[in-house]
Amino acid sequence: MRKPVAEGRVLSAAEGRVDVDGVFDVVVIGGGSAGLAAAAAVAESGPYRTLVLEREEYLGGVLPQCVHDGFGLYLYGESLTGPEFAHRWVERVRGDGVPTALAATVLSVEGPGSDGLLRVDALGASLGGRATLAARSVVCATGCRERTRGALQIPGGRPAGVLTAGSAQYMVNVANQLPGDKAVVLGSGDIGLIMARRMTLEGAEVRLVLGQEATGLVRNHIRCIQDFDIPIRYGWGLASVHGYGQLQGVTVAPLRADGSFDLARREYVRCNVLLVACGLVPEREVLGSLALAPDAPGLFLCGNANVPHDLVDQVTQEGLRTGAAAAAHAAALSGKPAPALPDDLARMAGLSVREPKGRMGDMAGDVPSGHQRIVCTVCPTGCVMEASGRGGVAGNTCPRGEEFARRELACPTRMFTGTVAVAGGRRSLVPVRTERPVPRDRLFDVARACRRLNVKAPVRMGEVLKSDIARTGVALVATGECERAAHGGR
Numbered sequence: 001m002r003k004p005v006a007e008g009r010v011l012s013a014a015e016g017r018v019d020v021d022g023v024f025d026v027v028v029i030g031g032g033s034a035g036l037a038a039a040a041a042v043a044e045s046g047p048y049r050t051l052v053l054e055r056e057e058y059l060g061g062v063l064p065q066c067v068h069d070g071f072g073l074y075l076y077g078e079s080l081t082g083p084e085f086a087h088r089w090v091e092r093v094r095g096d097g098v099p100t101a102l103a104a105t106v107l108s109v110e111g112p113g114s115d116g117l118l119r120v121d122a123l124g125a126s127l128g129g130r131a132t133l134a135a136r137s138v139v140c141a142t143g144c145r146e147r148t149r150g151a152l153q154i155p156g157g158r159p160a161g162v163l164t165a166g167s168a169q170y171m172v173n174v175a176n177q178l179p180g181d182k183a184v185v186l187g188s189g190d191i192g193l194i195m196a197r198r199m200t201l202e203g204a205e206v207r208l209v210l211g212q213e214a215t216g217l218v219r220n221h222i223r224c225i226q227d228f229d230i231p232i233r234y235g236w237g238l239a240s241v242h243g244y245g246q247l248q249g250v251t252v253a254p255l256r257a258d259g260s261f262d263l264a265r266r267e268y269v270r271c272n273v274l275l276v277a278c279g280l281v282p283e284r285e286v287l288g289s290l291a292l293a294p295d296a297p298g299l300f301l302c303g304n305a306n307v308p309h310d311l312v313d314q315v316t317q318e319g320l321r322t323g324a325a326a327a328a329h330a331a332a333l334s335g336k337p338a339p340a341l342p343d344d345l346a347r348m349a350g351l352s353v354r355e356p357k358g359r360m361g362d363m364a365g366d367v368p369s370g371h372q373r374i375v376c377t378v379c380p381t382g383c384v385m386e387a388s389g390r391g392g393v394a395g396n397t398c399p400r401g402e403e404f405a406r407r408e409l410a411c412p413t414r415m416f417t418g419t420v421a422v423a424g425g426r427r428s429l430v431p432v433r434t435e436r437p438v439p440r441d442r443l444f445d446v447a448r449a450c451r452r453l454n455v456k457a458p459v460r461m462g463e464v465l466k467s468d469i470a471r472t473g474v475a476l477v478a479t480g481e482c483e484r485a486a487h488g489g490r
């Protein structure tokens, strides 16, 4: 099912052979947001020899398939899409001259030995086959993986059509395949909500979202669920999966306080795709026995491999701080100068990235007559505001909230993000967004226009692909790149 991702600037091909002899100051395992930030912090804070090992053929981790916006609100004060956020860090690490070994699999990490060095056993063409790398510090930034249906032990048949939300995201946003047209989403965390919206905009009917409780950001509940009137039930779960060969439907039922199903109230929902979005598990298997001793000298964990985070901004900050700590450890062992982060990275690392406070529970309670409850979706904080009929707004933490409330009352607008087909490219899709928000009630028109659009490779990031998409008066721009295929492509 999963096709190899061809290269663009964010999704880049293997970059030649890496010199693996000698001792590295810092080896970073994982080229996602945490690993790239750690590598930039190391490379820019002193004369340290650094290497990034990445198992995929591209850098950026999961970000290239996250075509929605909302990344970088704290670090950059902008709402970037996943590919745009990844692009900034890929370009930064390339600019720093850090070698990256792509399609490189780490088999184990061991040590430290009597020489104080850790040993990374890895495999990959760019490493010249199998290689053992000696490093003063190792940063494990391997991210996390999704809980699968098997891990959740959902009873019923084993039909096709049951997949994790992240796999569905890859199919829709990268492989250009809609996994089904009648969907049920299990899990009300952020990725479940985001995929419910994405499937809806791609023409599928999301028949139900189920969640034990409202765990996602309130911002996502508003922009992904409420905006599209997608049915969502809290306190309900999936009792069984039905179908032979292909998924036919699911049985859903309310959950009792002891976690059992109240089957007397069960309901059957016909669907041909079930997206499982039930949490993330840190992925640290490469550490082997060291996973049980993550405080081994010189070994550093960061990002979602440490603990799953709500925001990529938090992951990136942790990568920066960890990179600085790894560089300090390497400097102490080697006698090199102590690290000094450049000003902009130090500013990012030190920013106060507030825990998003807006959760759906904040929406409970009565609103005084003549008032309207509005959730500010400008940043992940998700302030819950009340607007009175006389034009007063309360509950906002900053002036942007008041401005948002007034716009929301007059004419709600939303940024459209999605994909467009590419002819003759190394990829079949390129991610896109509208240059500015469009009226909320025109989102489906924009989505339909994007499905009809077919652009020719090459496509450059920021390129205007349509000057007036769906007669909204707003331009559609590429948020990723697509090189021309060597032999004509798709």
Ligand code: SF4
Pocket: 376, 377, 378, 379, 380, 381, 382, 383, 396, 397, 398, 399, 400, 401, 402
């Ligand atoms: S009011 Fe300000 S802090 Fe609160 S969600 Fe809006 S932009 Fe964020």
